[in-house]
Amino acid sequence: MSASPDMRSRITDNIVYFARTLRKAGVPVGPASVVDAVTAVEVSGIENREDLYWTLHAVFVRKHEHRLLFDEAFRIYWQSRGLIEKMLAVLSPVAPPRGEPEKPKAGQTRVSQAFEAAKERVAEETVPEIEVDAKFTVSGKELLQKKDFAQMTADEIAVAIKALRSMSLAMDNIRLRRLTPSARGRIDPRRTLRASMRAGGDIIDLKFRKPAEKRPPVVALCDISGSMSQYSRLLLHFLHGLTAERRNVHTFLFGTRLTNVTRQLRMKDPDEALEACSEDVEDWSGGTRIASALHDFNLHWSRRVLSGQPTVLLITDGLERDTDEDLDREMDRLHRSCRRLVWLNPLLRFDGFEAKAKGIRAMLPHVDEFRAAHSLNAVADLVEALSGTGRSPAANPRNWL
Template sequence: MTTPAESDAPRGRITENIVHFARTLRRAGMPVGPASVVDAVRAVEVAGIRNRDDLYWTLHAVFVRKRDQRAVFDEAFRIYWKSRGLVEKLLSILSPVAPPRGEPDKPKAAQTRVAQAFQATRERRREDEREEMEIDARFTASGREVLQRKDFAQMSAQEIATAKAALRRMVLPMEKVRRRRLVAAPRGRIDPRKTLRASLRTGGDMIDLRHRRPEEKRPPIVALCDISGSMSQYTRILLHFLHALTEERRNVHTFLFGTRLTNVTRQLRMKDPDEALIACTDGVEDWSGGTRIATALADFNRHWSRRVLSGGPIVLLVTDGLERDTDEDLAREIDRLHRSCRRLIWLNPLLRFDRFEARARGVRAMLPHVDEFRAVHSLEAVEDLCKALSGSARTLTAATDPRRWLRGG
């Protein structure tokens, strides 16, 4: 007869391994919370484990919520449970005979990010047993310089987390523009009406001059971000920058488009950045799918331009310009967008390549209707964008002139 301590030991080992596996997924970038871990443990206990596929699909049903998370989960499951042989240990606990383990398939995606997350989880388990002080090279001067110039697509999970924190701390010193509305000011033009009212209070014995000047206000910002398969990883990181920008000033509107246009301004106004990003991904049905730039711009110009393009806004268009339907509709819609805003800045991650040339028909159709053409693949590129939107860097440089790329770069 088994004692209660012996019967609880296998369950404790199963729970412990599932918890550490969830940590690996979290470090790899998947939103796995404590509630999901509890559900996973209960699902394994209820469903039972007869073979490796049962454990895989049971945990897959609990942890995977988006299509782009499948590759991360598959690679994490392969590395974690194969290297330690934990599946066979669990099978030996729950069944008398464990089936032989087959050779897993060759990893296809997310191998680097999951491997580093797995390594971080293993180091975390070692730190639980002994406390030791380590020096992180990312916080040295050379580490920061490398991280500033590193491509978002080549960053590990820890570097992406550091980049997200840096994007949230960035300040956008945008200049104020003059408007037609006049406001009270200590100096400026004389306000006859208020001057007359002030003199009537003293019986006309003394004239108190009142002044007014044009109101200065920061222009609104409208971001149109591509979430197609080639742009989703860049857009996901830039949403952290837009979230911090939305929290700082209220006149920021963000739209996501793939095959359709989705307004995520309300989601980005949540205080917690992780909750805001999860709400954005849950509210979009075409994430990491195809792209229809002309259709999305037509939808924006028709239904949203009059609502959000008032006050001379600055529009940030984040896309690689690889449009399948490159007819005259694309040029017409982006020309209409250009005429409706104060400045149209195109942010294209393809500019990270030194030999980039504007040969695609979609790129050549859009370039004549933008004011600036900038890269958006690294922290350094985002910092350059912040400087460009400030009053000190308003002049158009040769590197950001769209006419340069139309002439052949």
């Protein structure tokens, strides 16, 4: 059944406004994609809600991280207004009944705000009102510093990303056994005799040497399971900035398997780097197997990246499926292979947090520091602590057992 010109215009308008909603939520949707979406809907002839979902999904979703936002935007925009049933009435002979509403999902806050913003169409041809946005003033910035990453809107996430990229990590240098020339320190007999021979042997100019120093490597093991996806995505921006600042940074992502994304994070453009990470990781927002991932790291990567007394950042909530002795053994091996093992756990944002999960209790005895990683303040405290200037002490892992 062909749609009338008036109905086709309405369908086009609704797809355009739906695309604006996606754009407000953070999904890059251009005019060409909107035209393709309208054409695809008209050509395919939708018969049910699922057909419309996957038709628009095929056009608008091009990155793995945009699937969640698209799913929530589709649920709010089309189902709340009952537009699919009206389109089905024209594009198909019989319109199926509406199903029961789904439960709220993750990302609902960002998409809901984008939906409300899209409803305010360009009707500002009247006298504009002067509004004062105090969102990111001094008090607004203080609130943003403490706000949980999972509760941030799209605009707040953009500000948080810039802040995370700008954080620098000036870690204390470690002393090496190798000696290097110095103005003072130990006497260097070889250089002293060499200088004396050059001067004819009459004048002895003492030369000195001291232990060489270098910045220790940083190794990050980041959990990308469903419960950690939002936090890991933002912390990857911090790790990208850290990789650009100092080259001896190695980053691994794990869910049900371990993936080395160090080379991807060395790309200069942050968006290109994170897109490359998303393309190479197949288990994003899936399950988690911490013991298996740590076993893979200890077996294949520890000797390559854990030389030079590195600091290891373990970013996970510790909610492990397989809680047997393997996790305890792999954590012990990792701890003994590095100079400092810091566990960043977003669950510490809760005041009443208790280490009741078996996976958490198996991991705690093998970490040096236990810190939160859910806000800008938490990441700033981590940077200060690793730089040796931290004022807020880390939670003692033994206190939770």
